Amino acid sequence: MNYIAISIVYLLLAVVIQIIFKINLWSDREKKTTIIWLTFIFLFGLLTDYYASITNRIWIFPGNGIVGIRFFTLPAEEYLFLLTAPYFALVLYKTIIKLFSANK
Numbered sequence: 743m744n745y746i747a748i749s750i751v752y753l754l755l756a757v758v759i760q761i762i763f764k765i766n767l768w769s770d771r772e773k774k775t776t777i778i779w780l781t782f783i784f785l786f787g788l789l790t791d792y793y794a795s796i797t798n799r800i801w802i803f804p805g806n807g808i809v810g811i812r813f814f815t816l817p818a819e820e821y822l823f824l825l826t827a828p829y830f831a832l833v834l835y836k837t838i839i840k841l842f843s844a845n846k
Contacts, residue, residue: 745819752826783828
């Protein structure tokens, strides 16, 4: 359950930052770029996680920190994390760009 909490915190922080700094990743102008980046990062993360955790056993997902639902041997929380963490990063990136471009 701890792992899903991290994803929820990322999502909540992204929403709060978006509201405070008026960042809109879903406007007509930004929507395509947002979807492309989130898809790319999600698929890349999925492939590397699968390779590292399943194929090479570089890391594992212990049972005490996850809900227990798995898709293709990866926990459901990992899929949620692979969506929320990049989304948070994109919001943070756009916020930093907005703050620094406003000071010029």
